[in-house]
Amino acid sequence: MASTISVNSPADFHVHLRQGSLSALVTPHVKKGGFDLAYVMPNLKPPVTTTEQALAYKQTLEKIDPSVEYLMTLYLSPELTPDEIRKAKKAGVSGVKSYPRGVTTNSDGGIESYETYYPIFEAMQEVDMVLNLHGEIPSDASANTHILNAEPKFLPHLHKLHATFPRLRIVLEHATTRAAVEAVKSCGPTVACTITAHHLALTVDDWAGQSWNFCKPVAKYPDDRTALREVILEGHPRFFLGSDSAPHLPHTKSTSTPSHGCAAGIYTSPILLPLVAHLLESFGALDKLEGFVSNFGRAFYKQATSVEHSKVVLRRPTAGKALVDEKYTLGEDSVVPFWAGGELGWEIATQ
Amino acid sequence: MASTISVNSPADFHVHLRQGSLSALVTPHVKKGGFDLAYVMPNLKPPVTTTEQALAYKQTLEKIDPSVEYLMTLYLSPELTPDEIRKAKKAGVSGVKSYPRGVTTNSDGGIESYETYYPIFEAMQEVDMVLNLHGEIPSDASANTHILNAEPKFLPHLHKLHATFPRLRIVLEHATTRAAVEAVKSCGPTVACTITAHHLALTVDDWAGQSWNFCKPVAKYPDDRTALREVILEGHPRFFLGSDSAPHLPHTKSTSTPSHGCAAGIYTSPILLPLVAHLLESFGALDKLEGFVSNFGRAFYKQATSVEHSKVVLRRPTAGKALVDEKYTLGEDSVVPFWAGGELGWEIATQ
Numbered sequence: 001m002a003s004t005i006s007v008n009s010p011a012d013f014h015v016h017l018r019q020g021s022l023s024a025l026v027t028p029h030v031k032k033g034g035f036d037l038a039y040v041m042p043n044l045k046p047p048v049t050t051t052e053q054a055l056a057y058k059q060t061l062e063k064i065d066p067s068v069e070y071l072m073t074l075y076l077s078p079e080l081t082p083d084e085i086r087k088a089k090k091a092g093v094s095g096v097k098s099y100p101r102g103v104t105t106n107s108d109g110g111i112e113s114y115e116t117y118y119p120i121f122e123a124m125q126e127v128d129m130v131l132n133l134h135g136e137i138p139s140d141a142s143a144n145t146h147i148l149n150a151e152p153k154f155l156p157h158l159h160k161l162h163a164t165f166p167r168l169r170i171v172l173e174h175a176t177t178r179a180a181v182e183a184v185k186s187c188g189p190t191v192a193c194t195i196t197a198h199h200l201a202l203t204v205d206d207w208a209g210q211s212w213n214f215c216k217p218v219a220k221y222p223d224d225r226t227a228l229r230e231v232i233l234e235g236h237p238r239f240f241l242g243s244d245s246a247p248h249l250p251h252t253k254s255t256s257t258p259s260h261g262c263a264a265g266i267y268t269s270p271i272l273l274p275l276v277a278h279l280l281e282s283f284g285a286l287d288k289l290e291g292f293v294s295n296f297g298r299a300f301y302k303q304a305t306s307v308e309h310s311k312v313v314l315r316r317p318t319a320g321k322a323l324v325d326e327k328y329t330l331g332e333d334s335v336v337p338f339w340a341g342g343e344l345g346w347e348i349a350t351q
Numbered sequence: 352m353a354s355t356i357s358v359n360s361p362a363d364f365h366v367h368l369r370q371g372s373l374s375a376l377v378t379p380h381v382k383k384g385g386f387d388l389a390y391v392m393p394n395l396k397p398p399v400t401t402t403e404q405a406l407a408y409k410q411t412l413e414k415i416d417p418s419v420e421y422l423m424t425l426y427l428s429p430e431l432t433p434d435e436i437r438k439a440k441k442a443g444v445s446g447v448k449s450y451p452r453g454v455t456t457n458s459d460g461g462i463e464s465y466e467t468y469y470p471i472f473e474a475m476q477e478v479d480m481v482l483n484l485h486g487e488i489p490s491d492a493s494a495n496t497h498i499l500n501a502e503p504k505f506l507p508h509l510h511k512l513h514a515t516f517p518r519l520r521i522v523l524e525h526a527t528t529r530a531a532v533e534a535v536k537s538c539g540p541t542v543a544c545t546i547t548a549h550h551l552a553l554t555v556d557d558w559a560g561q562s563w564n565f566c567k568p569v570a571k572y573p574d575d576r577t578a579l580r581e582v583i584l585e586g587h588p589r590f591f592l593g594s595d596s597a598p599h600l601p602h603t604k605s606t607s608t609p610s611h612g613c614a615a616g617i618y619t620s621p622i623l624l625p626l627v628a629h630l631l632e633s634f635g636a637l638d639k640l641e642g643f644v645s646n647f648g649r650a651f652y653k654q655a656t657s658v659e660h661s662k663v664v665l666r667r668p669t670a671g672k673a674l675v676d677e678k679y680t681l682g683e684d685s686v687v688p689f690w691a692g693g694e695l696g697w698e699i700a701t702q
Contacts, residue, residue: 139556141573146555148499148572204497205490207559208569210612214560221499222492256605256613258691261561340609 004349005286005314008294009305010273011037014132014173014194014242016265017061017070019044025330026247026269027064034273034312034348037069037303039242042097047075051088071301073097073132078116082123094301095130095171096120100138100154114157121161125168130301133158135172135180136217147218148204152179162187169300174199174244176217178227184238185231192300194242195228195292198266198338200279211262212253212336215246232292233285240297241276245269247335250327268338271324275339277314277346315349322347355700356637356665359645360656361624362388365483365524365545365593367616368412368421370395376681377598377620378415385624385663385699388420388654390593393448398426402439422652424448424483429467433474445652446481446522447471451489451505465508472512476519481652484509486523486531487568498569499555503530513538520651525550525595527568529578535589536582543651545593546579546643549617549689551630562613563604563687566597583643584636591648592627596620598686601678619689622675626690628665628697666700673698 012035017027030038040061042048048057054072061070071094074080080096098117114121124131135158136150145153158172172184172193184193202219213219231239246265256262268275276293280286298304322344327336363386368378381389391412393399399408405423412421422445425431431447449468465472475482486509487501496504509523523535523544535544553570570576582590597616607613619626627644631637649655673695678687 141554141576144572144574146572147559148555203492204499208498208612209558209562209565209607209615211560211562211607212609218559221495221497223495225492254607256560256562258563258687258689261559262607264560336609338609 002286003316005277005289005346006311007034007273007290007314008311009036009298010034010293010312011039011241011297011301011303012243012245012269012272013039013171013240013297013301014041014196014244015039015269016041016043016244016246018247019057019060021331021333022247022249022335023060024064025328025333026267026335027061027068029270029328030068031065031351032270033268034314034351035068035269037071039071039094039301040073042073042075043099047077048073049075049077049079051084051091051093054088054093055091071095071303075099076117076120080117080120082119085120085123085129086127089127089129093129095132096124097132097134099134100136114161118164121165121168125165128169130169130171131161132171132173133161135175147216148220151175151177151217151220155179155183158183158187158191162191166190171242171300173242174217175228176220177224181227181231181239185236189238192238192240194244194297195232195239196242196244196266197268197272197275197279200225200228200232200283211256212338213266214262214264215244215266216264229283229285232280232288233283235288235291237291237296237299239292240300241293242297243268243272245272250334250336253336266338267335270328270337271339271344273312273348274314274322274344274346278344281345310351312351313349314346316345317347354667356628356640356697357662358385358624358641358665359662360387360649361385361644361663362390362592362648362652362654363594363596363620363623364390364522364591364648364652365392365547365595366390366620367392367394367595367597369598370408370411372682372684373598373600373686374411375415376679376684377618377686378412378419380621380679381419382416382702383621384619385665385702386419386620387663388422390422390445390652391424393424393426394450398428399424400426400428400430402435402442402444405439405444406442422446422654426450427468427471431468431471433470436471436474436480437478440478440480444480446483447475448483448485450485451487465512469515472516472519476516479520481520481522482512483522483524484512486526498567499571502526502528502568502571506530506534509534509538509542513542517541522593522651524593525568526579527571528575532578532582532590536587540589543589543591545595545648546583546590547593547595547617548619548623548626548630551576551579551583551634562607563689564617565613565615566595566617567615580634580636583631583639584634586639586642588642588647588650590643591651592644593648594619594623596623601685601687604687617689618686621679622688622690622695624663624699625665625673625695625697629695632696661702663702664700665697667696668698
């Protein structure tokens with residue numbers, strides 16, 4: 001069994017870096033977790049809807065940690081215009097994120113129907129900007145739509161968008177179901193899919209009554225988890241890591257009242273590369289690590305490794321075991337990572 | 352629209368009355384919630400496994416509130432013998448509760464296979480004692496068994512037990528799925544089914560990230576909830592109320608840590624009759640209230656209303672609305688009811 005692994009400049013193609021003091025705490029964790037590139041989600045308050053906002057946000061992040069490359073996104077909303085898309089592309093903005101209304105953190109301004117946005121998608125296809133889809137439809141009891149079938153029921157939208165805009169690069173974000181894996185596989189080379197670390201570990205049983213494991217989309221059934229693992233084992237180049245690492249202050253994760261539940265989101269940034277290595281090893285896919293966390297996503301996003309990026313080396317824990325920190329604190333803020341207090345089979349040696 | 356409803360002596364055919372100080376707090380809530388009869392679960396620590404323990408427990412409950420009739424049960428476990436069944440029957444114990452191992456609160460001593468217990472079931476059939484089934488099989492990722500299909504996957508056990516012991520009265524407890532409703536319907540007159548109040552209100556979306564709505568079995572999909580409502584609307588006499596009201600101290604419900612989740616259970620006893628009336632009215636089944644909360648269960652359990660039991664009368668809230676209490680306290684213990692702070696369309700006028 002190998003005692004070190006060298007990984008080409010890791011890239012996390014879906015991460016939440018928040019704003020204000022929380023951002024100051026969590027942004028440096030991208031690098032701490034072994035990653036050189038962060039594809040940054042735009043669901044701030046207010047959401048990032050213009051090129052100016054995206055560039056200002058990028059500057060803020062670079063001020064916190066200039067050693068990471070930040071790829072910026074806009075939030076798909078009625079304010080967006082084809083002109084703004086062309087402007088954003090010229091300014092280096094990478095993608096546009098679509099949230100169905102109300103399905104996750106800060107998605108109140110999310111979309112209700114895609115047809116309205118066809119002129120936007122047309123412009124995106126023309127300038128080669130990526131469309132990032134949160135692939136769930138809102139729950140609707142009258143149609144028996146709920147959080148466990150919200151993703152499979154979204155997939156016809158993916159197929160329709162792909163058929164209508166075949167050259168538009170689309171990423172189905174944080175896939176959690178066998179149905180989603182199969183749908184993406186059946187699409188052409190312009191459609192890819194991110195998979196989180198935590199969805200490789202959890203099933204519905206793990207978040208029932210355990211809000212620290214609660215995120216959106218929720219982890220599904222064991223067979224769905226198997227499908228995510230299988231497509232990684234297969235080394236499919238259109239499936240790569242997007243951690244969806246989503247920090248929340250501990251009291252919003254740990255405490256519910258009868259009138260208010262817990263925040264959705266799992267925080268993996270500070271342990272991400274060792275965690276992914278640990279999980280891939282658990283199902284025999286350690287040899288697929290570099291493709292999954294770096295090469296496949298970089299190829300799809302046309303983000304070749306730049307020369308200044310060094311390889312990251314993982315090693316077996318020198319202290320016999322690598323324990324996940326219980327929490328990280330800066331000023332009055334703290335965040336608790338996934339698997340807090342747990343044990344990982346790998347640690348970062350050099351980066 | 353009627354402004355009062357009179358209900359024949361209500362009977363809750365599945366309730367957890369706990370022990371010690373918590374029992375002193377919650378036992379009077381049976382009557383407060385409008386009920387004259389409590390069918391008492393045996394999952395104490397240690398579980399109630401002998402006639403002596405059941406009688407002692409009954410005495411304790413009668414000391415707390417002598418106005419309620421308590422029907423006692425034994426916990427199915429290897430200690431139980433056919434002789435003990437005959438002894439229990441003579442002493443007035445009503446049933447035996449089977450818990451699959453590890454699926455809910457205090458079920459560590461639950462059963463793993465039914466064949467071992469056939470001599471017990473034979474004796475129960477002979478003396479006409481009721482078998483109460485917690486109808487879930489344990490989760491097993493390798494078989495894609497999880498908390499959402501654990502009940503449908505249990506149903507072959509129900510059919511096999513019914514076929515093997517056709518005269519044994521069996522109750523499938525707290526059914527949550529369309530599959531369970533259909534399975535019970537397809538059985539003969541010796542098989543009945545309890546339905547809780549909260550499963551008429553909740554779906555999986557309601558307990559995701561909201562531990563106050565987390566119970567076992569978990570609330571399922573909207574179509575399953577529809578099936579529960581439909582069988583009540585139909586007035587099917589083998590489907591009746593068993594609240595599964597399960598009190599837990601607030602800190603065990605409201606607070607999770609990364610290493611420890613929240614307790615499973617929803618507490619409905621103190622508001623039970625108004626809550627059930629409210630829910631049945633919401634789907635047009637108010638005229639089925641008396642059958643569902645009294646007559647059907649009493650008929651199956653051969654518990655005719657005794658003359659000393661008065662009718663309970665519900666009325667429209669005299670204060671314009673009836674708010675559910677935020678909590679109930681006795682000494683250092685408190686419990687928070689389902690729908691705390693919420694509004695009910697009915698209140699108890701006289702009982």
